[in-house]
Amino acid sequence: MNLVEVILSVFLFPGFIFTSNIGLFFAWVNRKILARLQWRVGPPIYQPWVDILKLLSKQTIIPSTAHKAAFILAPMIGFTATFVVPLMLPIVYSAPVFSFLGDLIVLVYLLALPGIALMVGGSASGNPYGSVGSSREMMLLLSYELPFIIAIFTVVAKVGGLSITGVVEHQIESGTCLFFTASGFLAFIAAFASSLAKLSLNPFEIPDAKTEIVAGPYTEYSGGLLAIFKLTHAMLLCILTWTLVTLFFGGLVVDFTSQVTVVASSVLCVVKLVGLLFVVSIVHGINPRARIDQTLKFFWLYLTAIACGGLIMVFLGW
């Protein structure tokens, strides 16, 4: 792979341009589903793009109380980490751009970075809502990372390898998705709930709880920096769905044996992604916001137990 290809894949496909647009489309689908659920009309399809463009055209104010470098760097770090992730996920017909031994571990780290960036940005802003928001983000990070990592371990133990491509290949070879095995199902539940927390969607919409702490870590952000955070969030919506589909639903694989199978498997890919997004939106819609201590208890007691149960079941051969 030459340098041009690498640059193209980082910035064009499946990197920045592709993921951000798909992410904004997913953000629209999420908002539309939520709106229909709530008996509203919902936004037109171009709304997320317009929102980002509007924010980019606005003045970026850096508060005098803020730690300037951390305040500016935090959204950038989260953003960069997010658009590197799709390079490691196998997409449709090809092997991922970066595929190496242990990329699953790098994936876990990269997916944790946006949360850490948000935490840093919130506490750097020097705003009381921002500091409460980032302390909540920290608590949330501590609660969801453990079950998430155990869920990933379950997948690793089941598949017997640390590469993402290996997970997809294992699922194709064995002819069944990990979701339909007992251990995979338990791991999926843990990973799904952790993803909701990573996206700060209900019932874990805690760090930026509007009616409690205004916008939490985002409170002092404006203009371009806020646009970057919003874009990161939209891309995370896409990437986490994509990761879950890759790990538990056989990945986005197109079968090139004949024209019929190409169409059928492509449709199946879209159905997997949008179906999971649909479930995410519905869960977000039908739940109120839990409190941070309740969330901590929920993750550490129940979800960790479920995830551990999954891990044990792998060794029992289920």
Place this chain on the structure above:
Amino acid sequence: MPETIIPIGPYHPALKEPEFFQLIVEGEKIVDVKMRMGYIHRGIEFLASKKTIHQIPVLVERICGICSHCHPTCFCQAVEDAGDIEVPDRARYIRTIIAELERIHSHLLWAGVAAHLIGYDTLFMYFWRYREPVCNLFELLTGNRQNYAMECVGGVRRDIDFKMSKDKILKVLSEIKPAILRLANSIAEDPVVKARMVGIGVLSQHDARKYCVVGPTARGSGLKIDVRICEPYDAYKEVGVDMKVFTEGDAMARTLVRIHEVLESMEIIGRAIDAIPNGPIQVELKEPPKGEGVGKVEAPRGEDIHYVALNGTVIPERLKVRAPSYVNLPSLTPQLIGHDIADAPIIIGAVDPCMSCTDRMVSIVDRKRNDKVILSLEELAQFGRKNKNPLKVRR
């Protein structure tokens, strides 16, 4: 752990009206609360001393946008009390029906806001969806969705043709009733809603009595207080009211009180429409009444009291309004202390505070010296001029 001040207000997404709660917190635990009022003081009582008793019902209707029937009813009751004016039966029944419809729309509005406060926006939208037909019903009956302008001293201003509108009212109510039962069930059964509301903001019966709380806040704490039953006015004696009392004293109990009251209001409206007599809707005022009068009304938020002093002219000497939130707000202190910041919005929201009803004065605080200041009219005028801050001159 160091104490920090988390401001809720004066402008905050959790508060629908400007009011300032300073939460003094250690970590996320609230250790003390300071409240500051006066951000939307509008001088209604002063304005009332410039207007006639025929204009004041329209004025006091604007005290609160949500209980916009209770305040004029209460004022008219006070004047009728001062002048010993007997209100015709039909007018009393019409007042009752409008008041109960208002309770339905007010409680549904509150339930939606409460759902929003705990981050349950879907439930919020659903409650407001079912409030919408009630507002449309108001438009049908009175011509306005809010601020109905139905009241006048000695009766009501407009007759309602119940032969025509009875079916419509009952149809709307029977349509929203199963929906409300379903939503009430989803509140009482949902584990996350329970986790956010059960045991949150507990006001014990003793504290409730000590802070003299009224309305659903009192009834959620097991106090049997309801003006409609304790001192019946309008047609409540004939129609009958069943008081809904819960003893837990937490946010969930107050929610359940309100939802049961919505259902009870529907029953009351049904009975009132069946029993409404024919006859005149208002009595003519021969001469302006003289003396003092007190009106008491059970507003959706609790007991509303108007005191009026009349001197025989059409312009009253004094009108004193005591809105229910005025007594409910101080009870927030024992409710908030010991809870998380995350619980503060729903605790504040659960007493259904109506800030603009409550504000009676503006106080100027000198932030540098941290004390209250009284300014004369000239000094106040100096604020408008350049470089003339009277506080600086005094310092």
